C-alpha cells in the first residue's frame with residue numbers, strides 16, 4: 095500500500111488542483127493494474143462494505159494504545175476523524191509490509207465472515223505492519239468513509255492525462271454498475287467504447303451575482319426573468335435512444351436519477367436541455383433537503399424514489415434535432431424549448447417541466463417578484479438577456495442571478511465550543527441567544543461567516559471570559575453581538591426558543607451594538623410569523 | 631499556613647514571598663519563566679528572570695527593572711527560596727522552583743523534553759507539587775525526532791530550489807524560528823528572514839547564540855537575486871501579500887498543530903512540518919513522573935482531559951485557569967516587533983456602522 099499512501103500524501107499536501115491531477119496521473123501511469131482499478135473505484139464512490147463496526151475499532155485501538163476508552167472518545171472529536179484518531183493513537187508499527195492496496199482491500203472484505211476474535215487479531219496485525227499514513231488509509235477503507243479530496247471529475251481528468259482518452263469518454267465509461275474486483279483496467283478504461291460520444295454534454299453557462307439593483311442593466315424589455323430555483327443545475331442529454339444526466343460539476347449522474355430514463359422515448363433524439371433538478375411533489379418543489387438525500391447515493395432505493403421524486407425544471411435548449419443551437423438568441427432557444435416541452439409534457443407523469451417566465455413591466459416590479467422568492471422556495475430571480483447566446487463558463491454581462499437577501503437577527507454569543515478537525519485549536523462553534531425579558535434564550539448555533547482573524551480574536555477572548563465549562567462547551571460572559579443570517583425559519587418544539595433556522599451563519603460581528611440592543615425572542619417570533627409557514 | 635503557591639486572578643502567587651510567577655496583570659514583583667508574550671507581560675514594577683532570557687525581555691518590554699539569576703542559582707525572597715531550572719522551551723526558558731522548609735513547588739511555564747540544540751535542555755526538578763501546561767495533552771500528539779523533521783524540511787527546500795521556487799515557512803519569531811535555522815542545511819541556498827524574526831535573531835546573536843547567516847527581507851530586496859531561498863516569516867505574514875515578492879513559492883507551517891490533518895488543510899499551506907516547542911503527550915507524562923510530584927496543577931491546553939487522565943494515574947490533579955495561551959498557530963508572538971504588530975492591527979475587524 096506504500097504507493098497508494100504516497101499518492102494520498104501527495105494529494106493531501108497540496109491545495110492546487112493541477113498538482114493533485116499531476117499526482118494522480120503519475121499514479122495511473124505507474125501503479126499495478128488491480129490497484130489502479132481500485133483507486134478509480136474509490137474515487138468514484140465505490141467503497142468497500144464496512145466489515146467492522148466503529149465501536150469495535152475504537153475499543154481495539156484504545157486497548158492497543160494502552161489508554162482508557164474515554165480518553166480515546168475525548169480525542170476523537172478534537173481530531174475530527176475516526177480513522178485519523180486511530181492512526182495517531184496507536185503505537186508505532188513493528189514491521190513493514192509491501193502488500194499492495196488490493197491486498198488490504200481484500201483482507202478487509204474477508205473480515206465480514208469471521209468471528210470477532212479473529213477479526214480483532216487481523217486488524218491488530220494490519221495496524222502493526224502499516225506506517226501511520228498507510229494505517230490512516232486502511233482505517234478509512236475499513237470504516238467505509240474513504241474520501242481523498244479529489245472529485246470524480248478531477249480523477250477523470252488525471253486518467254485522461256495518463257491514457258490520452260478524452261474526459262467525457264472516460265466519464266461515460268466509469269458510470270454504471272461495474273465492480274472493481276470483477277473488471278480490469280484494460281476492460282474498464284482502455285478498450286474502445288463506441289457509445290461514448292453520445293453522452294457528451296456542453297459546458298455550462300454560469301451567471302454572475304448581481305450586486306445592488308438591476309437598474310444599470312438598461313431597458314427591462316431586453317431581459318427575460320425566471321426564478322432561481324434551489325436544486326442542482328443539470329444537463330439532460332438525449333441521444334441515440336439513451337438518456338444521460340450531467341451535473342454542473344460535469345459529473346455523469348444518470349444513475350442517481352433513474353426516473354429520467356423515459357424522457358429518452360418521450361422526446362426526439364438529439365435533444366439537450368439545461369435545467370434545474372428538483373425534488374418535486376404535488377406540482378411544487380420540495381425542500382432542498384429532500385433532493386440532498388438523493389445526491390448522496392449512487393443507486394436509489396425505491397422508497398427514496400417515492401418520497402423524493404425528481405424532475406428537471408427546463409431553462410434552456412442547447413441541442414435540437416442533433417444540431418447545436420447555442421449560438422441562437424436566448425429568446426429563440428426559449429421559444430423552441432417551450433414548444434418541445436409543451437408537446438411532451440401533456441403527460442404530467444413525465445419528470446420534465448418548463449421553468450415559468452416571471453413577467454415584469456419595470457425593475458421595481460421585478461424587485462417585488464424577487465422579494466416573493468422565499469415564499470415560493472426559490473432563491474431569487476435570474477435575468478437573461480433575450481438576444482444572448484449560450485456561452486460557457488462564468489461570464490459577465492448576459493446572465494445575472496439576483497438572490498434574495500438573507501433573513502437576519504442580532505444575537506448575543508453565549509456558548510462557545512472548540513472546533514474540530516480543521517479548526518481544532520480555535521473556538522468556532524457558537525451558540526447565540528436573544529432576549530426574553532432580562533434572560534438570553536439560546537436559539538441557534540452558527541459556525542461560519544467570520545474571517546480567520548476574527549476567529550482568532552474571539553478565541554483569545556473566549557479563553558479569558560469563560561464563566562463555566564460543561565465538557566467541551568464554555569459558557570462565556572454575554573458581551574458580543576453578532577448579526578446572524580439565515581435562509582429560512584421554522585417552528586420547532588424541540589428547541590427552547592421554539593424555532594429552528596435554516597443555514598444560520600454569522601454575517602458580521604456587531605462591535606457597534608451594545609449587548610442590550612440585541613434582538614428579542616418577540617422579534618424572532620415575528621419573523622417566524624412572516625416566513626415560517628413557507629420555508630423548511 | 632497558606633499554600634506555597636496560590637492561583638489568583640492576577641497570576642500564580644506566592645503569599646510567603648509576596649511575588650507572582652508569569653502574572654497577567656501589573657504586580658509589584660514578577661518572576662518570569664520565559665520571554666513569550668503570554669508569560670512576560672509589561673507593567674510589572676520589578677522582574678526576575680534567567681540571565682539568558684533577559685536580552686529578549688529587554689528587547690520586548692523596553693526599560694524594565696530586571697534582575698537575573700543563572701540556572702540553579704538560589705535566591706531568598708521573604709521566607710522562601712527560589713531558583714530557575716532549564717525548561718528546554720526557548721533560549722533562557724525556565725521552570726521556577728519555590729521551596730519553603732523542605733516543601734517544593736515547581737511552575738514549569740512552557741516546556742519540552744527534546745534537546746533542540748538551541749535552548750538549554752529540560753532538567754527534571756523533584757518536587758511535591760508541579761504546575762504543568764497541557765497544550766498538546768492528548769495521546770494523538772506524538773513528535774518525531776528533530777533530525778527526522780530536519781531531513782524532511784531540507785528535502786522539501788532542496789526540491790523547491792531545484793524547481794526554481796522559494797520555500798516560505800511560517801514560524802514563531804522567538805525560539806521556533808532560530809531552532810529551524812539551525813536545522814536547515816545552508817548549502818542548499820540563502821536563508822531570508824522577515825523583519826520580526828531578524829530582530830529577534832539580532833538579540834540572540836548579541837548574547838552569544840550561534841545562528842547561521844541570514845538576510846533580512848527589506849522592501850528593496852530583489853527576490854531574483856536570491857534564487858532557491860528559504861524564507862522564514864511570521865505565520866501572520868504568510869496570510870498577507872507579503873510572500874508575493876518571492877514569486878513562485880511553496881509555503882509551509884511548522885507547528886505541533888500540523889499533526890492534525892484537519893488543521894493542516896484549513897491553513898492551506900502547501901506543507902505542514904510537525905514540530906513544537908511544547909511537550910507532546912509522552913513527554914508531558916514523562917516529565918510529570920520524573921518530578922515525583924503528588925499534586926499536579928494543569929494550566930493551559932487540554933486541561934480537563936489531561937487532569938482527568940492524571941487523576942486516574944493516581945495524581946492529585948486539578949485545573950487552574952490562567953491567561954497562558956500555549957502554541958497558537960495563528961498569532962505572531964507580539965514579542966517580535968513592529969511589523970508583526972502592524973500585521974495584527976490591520977486584521978482587527980473594522981467596527982460596522
Ligand SMILES: [Zn+2]
Nearest residue numbers: 664666719740
Ligand atoms: Zn512559550
Ligand SMILES: [Zn+2]
Nearest residue numbers: 740954955956
Ligand atoms: Zn505559553
